[in-house]
Amino acid sequence: MKxxxxxxxxxxxxxxxxxxxxLSAGSRIPSERELSERxxxxxxxxxxxxxxxxxLGLIETRRGEGTFLRDFRDHHLIDLLGMFILQDGRAISDVAxxxxxxxxxxxxRLMSLTNKEMLHVYEHISAKYNKSELQTFSHFKKEIVEAGGNQLYVKIWLVLNDFYYADSQDTVALTHEKISDFYHYLQSEDTDSLLNLLNEQA
Structure with a gap:
């Protein structure tokens, strides 16, 4: 198992x-060792x-004390994300x-960049592809989210992507042609084509 x-x-x-x-909010979660053994x-x-x-804000680690369950229900964003983990079942369509x-x-966000900045994003993604560091569309989408510059987006996206592919695997191969299409659509500010490019490989 991966x-x-x-x-x-x-x-x-x-x-x-x-x-x-x-367990309820404030309850101590067993240690890594205890959970590993259990x-x-x-x-x-x-x-x-x-x-x-x-x-996701569902637990917190207190230095020298341990890990504790948080009252995530007071936070609407955390409640939205947390329900996929702590409640029975997963609404995979909502995750998607x-x-x-x-x-x-x-x-x-990328469309607001200057042409020089767009070129830098394209060259960065192309270089990683040429080094075989980008092989699937999930890898490609991760680069796009990271290039958008919102670190909270990146963290949330990584968790959601793992859950989305928990029972399967992203096998859609990325091609340099698709990367070139992405750059062309970005330069021409063709939002619809950009979104279609990503959604085709959802």
Whole structure:
């Protein structure tokens, strides 16, 4: 099983543990070692799962004290994201919608760049492709979101993307032709074509 799928499984196990042990806001979460032993998984997988939960604001780490469950229901954004982790089931279509919204807004941010800045983004993406560091459309979309410059978008998108592909794998190969199309549409401020390019590979 791939590492990202392992940690998604651990996230689900933590969710079940919270419900089974009747933990509430302020309750202490077992340590990495304790969770690793309880679930029978590597500590690295537990660490990634806890990192994702902390990223979403569902838990917090207090230096010298441990990790605690937060009252995320007071925060509408965190509640929206957290329900996919802590509640039963996952509305995968909603995950896809939020993920696509972040991608679309990142595209709009890129369209406000100067021609020189757009060229820099294109050259950066092309260089990574030529080094075989970008192989799928997920990798490509990640670069677009990062280039948009909103770090919160990046963090949320990474978590949502992992959940979106938790039970499958992105196998849509990226081509340099698509990267060139992206740059052409960006230069001509063709929003519809840019969004269609991404949505075709959703």
């Amino acid at each position: 590492e990202h799928k392992r940690y998604i499984s651990v996230v689900h196990q933590i969710r079940d543990m919270i419900q089974l042990d009747r 679930f029978g998984v590597a500590r690295s997988s537990v660490r990634e799962a806890l990192r994702a939960l902390e990223l 919608e939020v993920k696509s919204w972040i991608e679309a807004d990142s595209i709009r």
